[in-house]
Amino acid sequence: MKNEYRPYTLIAELTYRCPLRCPYCSNPLGYAGHGNELDTDTWLRVFQEAEALGVVQLNLTGGEPLLRDDLERLIERASRLELYTNLITSGIPLTFERLSRFATLGLNCVQVSVQSSRSTESDRIAGAPSFHRKLEVMQWVASLELPLTLNVVLHRGNIGEIAELIALAERVSADRLELANAQYLGWALKNRAALLPTREQVETARTIAADARERLRGTMEVLFVTPDYYSVHPKSCMDGWGRRFIVVNPEGLALPCHLAHTLPGLRFDNVTKRHLAAIWHHSDGFNQFRGDGWLPDACRSCDRHSKDFGGCRCQAFHVTGNAGATDPACSLSPDHGHIESARSQASHLAGVPILFDYRTGRGFSQA
Amino acid sequence: MERRVGRDGDQAMKDDQHRAPLSKEAFVEWLTREGSTRYHDHHPFHKLMHEGNLTKVQLQQWVLNRYYYQTRIPIKDALIVSKSEDPSFRRTWLHRIQDHDGQQEGEGGLTSWLELARGVGLDVEEVRSLRSVLPGVRLACDGYVQFVRDSSLLEAVASSLTELFAPTLMSHRIEAWKHHYPWVSSDALGYFQMRIACASLDSKQAVEFVVQHALTYELQERCVRALIKKAEILWHLLDCLHMTNRMTGDISRPQLSPKVRLRFDRRTGRYLLLYPETGLELSRTATEIARLCTGEWTVDDIAQYLAQIHTEISPGEIMRDVRDFLKTLAGRGLLQGFK
Numbered sequence: 001m002k003n004e005y006r007p008y009t010l011i012a013e014l015t016y017r018c019p020l021r022c023p024y025c026s027n028p029l030g031y032a033g034h035g036n037e038l039d040t041d042t043w044l045r046v047f048q049e050a051e052a053l054g055v056v057q058l059n060l061t062g063g064e065p066l067l068r069d070d071l072e073r074l075i076e077r078a079s080r081l082e083l084y085t086n087l088i089t090s091g092i093p094l095t096f097e098r099l100s101r102f103a104t105l106g107l108n109c110v111q112v113s114v115q116s117s118r119s120t121e122s123d124r125i126a127g128a129p130s131f132h133r134k135l136e137v138m139q140w141v142a143s144l145e146l147p148l149t150l151n152v153v154l155h156r157g158n159i160g161e162i163a164e165l166i167a168l169a170e171r172v173s174a175d176r177l178e179l180a181n182a183q184y185l186g187w188a189l190k191n192r193a194a195l196l197p198t199r200e201q202v203e204t205a206r207t208i209a210a211d212a213r214e215r216l217r218g219t220m221e222v223l224f225v226t227p228d229y230y231s232v233h234p235k236s237c238m239d240g241w242g243r244r245f246i247v248v249n250p251e252g253l254a255l256p257c258h259l260a261h262t263l264p265g266l267r268f269d270n271v272t273k274r275h276l277a278a279i280w281h282h283s284d285g286f287n288q289f290r291g292d293g294w295l296p297d298a299c300r301s302c303d304r305h306s307k308d309f310g311g312c313r314c315q316a317f318h319v320t321g322n323a324g325a326t327d328p329a330c331s332l333s334p335d336h337g338h339i340e341s342a343r344s345q346a347s348h349l350a351g352v353p354i355l356f357d358y359r360t361g362r363g364f365s366q367a
Numbered sequence: 368m369e370r371r372v373g374r375d376g377d378q379a380m381k382d383d384q385h386r387a388p389l390s391k392e393a394f395v396e397w398l399t400r401e402g403s404t405r406y407h408d409h410h411p412f413h414k415l416m417h418e419g420n421l422t423k424v425q426l427q428q429w430v431l432n433r434y435y436y437q438t439r440i441p442i443k444d445a446l447i448v449s450k451s452e453d454p455s456f457r458r459t460w461l462h463r464i465q466d467h468d469g470q471q472e473g474e475g476g477l478t479s480w481l482e483l484a485r486g487v488g489l490d491v492e493e494v495r496s497l498r499s500v501l502p503g504v505r506l507a508c509d510g511y512v513q514f515v516r517d518s519s520l521l522e523a524v525a526s527s528l529t530e531l532f533a534p535t536l537m538s539h540r541i542e543a544w545k546h547h548y549p550w551v552s553s554d555a556l557g558y559f560q561m562r563i564a565c566a567s568l569d570s571k572q573a574v575e576f577v578v579q580h581a582l583t584y585e586l587q588e589r590c591v592r593a594l595i596k597k598a599e600i601l602w603h604l605l606d607c608l609h610m611t612n613r614m615t616g617d618i619s620r621p622q623l624s625p626k627v628r629l630r631f632d633r634r635t636g637r638y639l640l641l642y643p644e645t646g647l648e649l650s651r652t653a654t655e656i657a658r659l660c661t662g663e664w665t666v667d668d669i670a671q672y673l674a675q676i677h678t679e680i681s682p683g684e685i686m687r688d689v690r691d692f693l694k695t696l697a698g699r700g701l702l703q704g705f706k
Contacts, residue, residue, distance in 0.1 A: 006634065008646070054634050056641055082630045084641040109626060109643045147626035147643055175626060175700065176643055218700050 005290065007280060009057040010050040010083075011247040012043065013258060014074070018064040019092050021127030022115060024153050024188035024195060027063060028262050037250045040070040042272060044077050046248055049276035051081040055246070061088035063250065072101055079106025086111060088151075091137030092130050099137070103144045109175075110141045111149035116157070117164035125157065138172040149176040154205065154227075155188075155195035156346070162205040166212045166222065174220055179209055181227035184342075185259055185314050196346040202230050229339050233304055234311025234327035241289035241313060246280060254279045256286055259314045263323045289313055289324075298326040298333060386584040394587050395574060398528060401591050405598035406532045408539070412605040417539060419547025422668045424675075426548060427487050429608055430480075435500040436604060437480045439508045441467045443515045447527075450520040459572060466565055479558035486555020487548075499675075503607035511600045518593065521580050525590035526597040527573050533566035621669075621693055621705035622662030629657060642701055652677070656692050662704060666693065 015037055016027050038046075047058065058078050065071060066089055078085040087102065088111045099110075114134055115125035122131040141148045150169045152158070158165075162179065169177040181202070182188040182195050197205075209224035216222055228235050238245045238257045247255040252270040255261055261268050268285040269278075280286060288294065292305060299310045310316075311327020319328045320335040328335040389397060407413060415421050416429070444463045451457050469475025484494040493499060515523045537559045544551055544559075581587045623629075628641045629649075638654040640647045649657060652673065659669045670689045674682045696702040 009644075056630065056632070056639055056646060057644065082628075084628055084630075084643075084646070086643060108628060108641075111643075145625055147624075149643055218697050218702075221700055 005243050005280070006054040007050065007246045008055060008244045009059065009246070010047070010055045011059045011061060011245060011258065012046070012074075013061055013063065013247060013249045014038075014043070014065045014068045014071070015063040015250050017067045018062060018090070019067075019128055020064070020090050020130060022125060022153070022187075023127075023191045024155060024182040026183065026186060026188075026258055028259060029186055029190065037068075038248075038252045038272070040073055042252065043070075043074055046252075046271050046276060047074070047077055047081055047083065049271075050246065051083060053277050053280055056082075056084060058083040058085045059088055060085065064090055064092065066090075066092070066094050066098075072105060075102050075107050076105040084108045086149075089113075089137075090126070090130060091134045092128075094137055094140075096140045099140050100144060103146055107146065109147040109149065111151050111178075112138050112141070113151040113153065114165075114168070115153070117161045117168045121158065135172065138174070142173045147175040148172065149178060150174040151178040151180065154179055154181045154197070156197045156201065157195075159197045159201045159205045162208045166208070169220060169222075170216070176221045176223065177212075178223045178225070179205070180223070180225040183312075183315075184227075184229065185312075185318055186262075189318055192342060193345060193349060196229060196342055197227070198347045199230055199343065202227060228312070228315070228327075228329035229343060231329065232331045234308050234315075234329040236308040237312035237315075237327075240309035242280070242286040243290070243309070246276070248276075254283070254286075256289070257312075257314065260285065263313060263317050266323070294324060296324060296326050298330075302332060388582060388584045389587055391578050394578060394581065394590075397587070397591055398525075398574075398577075398594055399531065402528060402594045402598055403532055405595060405602065406529060406536070407598070407601040407605055408532065408536045410602055410605040410609070412609040413536075417543040417547075419543065421548075422664060423488065423548075423550075424668055424672050425608075426551075427489050428671070430484050430487050431489060431494050432500055432504040432604070432608055434480055434484065434494050435497055435504055436508045436511075437467070437477055438497070439512050440476075443512050443523075446512070446515050447520065447523045450523060456576070463569060466561075476558060476561065479561060483555045483558050486551045501607050503610075504604050507600050507603040507607065511597065514593075514596060514600075519589075521577065521586060522589050522593040524573050525577050525581075525593040528570060528577070528590075528594045529597050529601060530566040530570035530573070533570070534563045537563045537566070619705050620662050620665050621660045621697075622703045623657065623660045623696075624701050624703055627701050629654075640696075640701070642699070647695075652688055653692050656689055657696075660693075660696075660702065666690070666705070 013027075018025070018027075050058075060071070060074065060078075065087060068074070071087075075085060075087075085106065085108045087107055087109070091112045112134055114122050114131065116122040116131075119131035122134075123129045138148060138150070150165075150172065152165050154162075159181075165179065166177065181197070184192050184196070188195055206224055206226065209222055213222040213224070242256045245256065247258045247260070248271055249255060249258065249261070252272045253261050253268050254271055254276060255268055260266065266285045266288055267283070269283045271279070274283075289310070292300065295305055295310055299305045308327075308330075311330055313323050313327075315329060316325040316327050317323035319338045325335060326333040328338050330336065388394070412429070416426070421429070441464045444460060444467075448457050448460050448464070451460070465475070467476040469478060481491050481494060485491050511526075515526060518526070541556055541559050544556060545553060577590050581590050624642075626642050630639050630641060631637075632639045632648070635648065637651075638649045638657070640649055640653075640657055647653075655673060655676075656669055659672065664672070666689060670682070670686050673685045673689065674680075677685060693702060693705055697705050
């Protein structure tokens with residue numbers, strides 16, 4: 001039986017390899033033990049199956065997608081399928097020639113992330129010298145007239161730089177600025193004490209971002225993603241489980257979000273074994289948290305569940321141990337105490353120097 | 368009390384009853400002065416046309432509406448012929464009808480005008496049917512015929528004297544069209560070419576007639592007024608076109624940002640407007656608007672074009688839809704050249 005859901009976006013995690021080591025990396029913690037990456041032909045087939053299923057947006061991401069030497073072929077096919085293709089990258093390693101090739105082959109836009117507006121701090125957080133190269137890459141993007149999204153993951157250490165970050169985005173003629181507070185999952189959860197900002201920091205940053213949003217309306221889109229630890233209601237994570245997004249991870253697991261396979265007891269299928277449409281419509285994992293049949297009581301009785309779909313399943317699991325619980329970020333969750341305690345810890349630790357556990361694993365040379 | 372040259376009302380006319388007529392030269396000079404300053408070559412619409420600033424649709428609109436005027440000319444001339452007791456005058460004037468209607472099917476000025484219509488990409492039958500003529504244009508042209516019907520032979524002839532200024536305008540127009548609208552074949556411009564010669568001859572004959580017959584100051588003044596009336600009718604015709612062009616009063620030329628991609632969505636049968644991270648599903652009208660955001664069409668052109676193809680929707684509603692949709696796009700940074 002086909003369901004009513006249509007995926008609009010395919011997030012293709014081409015690799016977990018990355019030359020950077022950001023302490024809030026959204027890749028799973030145990031990635032070093034993962035198997036082989038999908039080959040080119042499989043990705044090409046996945047794109048085709050995704051397009052047939054209704055996908056119109058393609059995010060090429062990782063890890064660092066530039067480490068795939070078949071990126072040209074992937075972009076070319078995506079373009080032929082009329083997928084709106086977005087390269088999400090640190091910009092390393094890249095040459096102007098390669099980026100021009102991508103543009104010629106039909107790449108639609110580029111998202112580059114910086115870790116801070118200051119080079120030494122950016123390099124410190126990234127765990128590798130990278131800031132100056134990123135600036136150069138952003139200039140290349142602009143010179144090729146590709147739309148540029150500048151992405152910054154916000155945390156205690158850089159949230160105070162919000163005005164400088166906006167100025168940086170204007171300087172590099174970004175089309176879009178994503179000021180996204182870290183999601184406290186995976187590496188970021190491990191480093192939460194070092195990363196979670198205080199409420200005052202968040203409020204100040206939000207006000208500055210809102211002003212810039214108004215001032216730059218029509219020129220640059222300024223997006224400020226509040227940390228859900230400081231919002232009253234949870235985020236509608238991925239716009240709801242299995243509603244609009246498919247993530248295919250480097251080994252070929254098709255997932256509702258990039259960490260769904262870290263939840264225990266869920267079964268997900270691999271694109272090497274099953275057609276994407278069959279996975280989307282029929283796999284147990286995708287159907288597990290679709291609709292409202294699974295909702296816990298706290299959500300079922302709340303009329304917001306049609307907006308936030310019960311929040312983030314991964315956060316529910318990683319904080320409460322139960323993936324089917326109400327997202328603890330919700331003030332109505334019986335487990336909200338965990339979030340409150342993290343907030344008071346953040347306020348207590350304000351001003352204390354931060355030490356990260358850097359992301360480690362294969363795929364980069366350790367300095 | 369200072370004597371004023373009356374231009375309105377019988378009283379003023381009576382005051383001038385005993386004023387001596389102007390010399391032939393002074394009378395022609397007066398006619399030329401009043402006519403040339405009011406002639407429609409000064410109209411902003413003609414300026415836009417001759418500077419290459421009309422879109423294809425606007426040019427088509429002009430050709431289509433002006434055809435109604437062309438169809439009134441032989442009728443007006445037949446009325447003039449019917450007013451004369453002089454066989455020689457009638458013979459001369461009948462040429463004008465033949466110039467427009469031709470000696471036989473497929474000849475004459477009206478046919479040439481339909482060639483022009485074809486040349487600018489219009490459906491000739493649509494033009495010939497006169498069904499899409501703007502109401503104001505119809506009113507202006509009918510007003511001219513009515514004026515000729517009601518006035519004396521002398522005034523009716525005098526009202527044709529706008530032709531004094533036509534040859535210059537026609538030459539200018541041919542140059543401008545060749546330069547700015549090269550997509551119109553030069554064959555289609557035959558009408559303008561023909562008028563250069565005809566209008567010189569016709570206006571010469573008409574001037575002679577007027578000079579011979581306007582033997583009092585009062586009659587001379589009536590001739591000047593008839594000419595002014597006619598110039599105003601031509602002016603009004605362009606006003607109507609110009610107003611339609613300005614449905615929204617907005618002549619900015621929006622262009623979709625390079626980051627936008629339009630793609631057909633097989634699943635919904637609609638178009639999607641895609642941009643980084645997301646997209647919009649477009650209604651049929653929104654798709655039409657988006658496709659016209661090329662940087663060449665003004666907001667007015669877009670509204671006008673949609674009004675033409677969606678006669679079931681009121682122009683006001685179309686105007687609102689266009690503005691709203693463009694604002695939505697601009698607010699998301701998806702549009703250039705539009706505030």
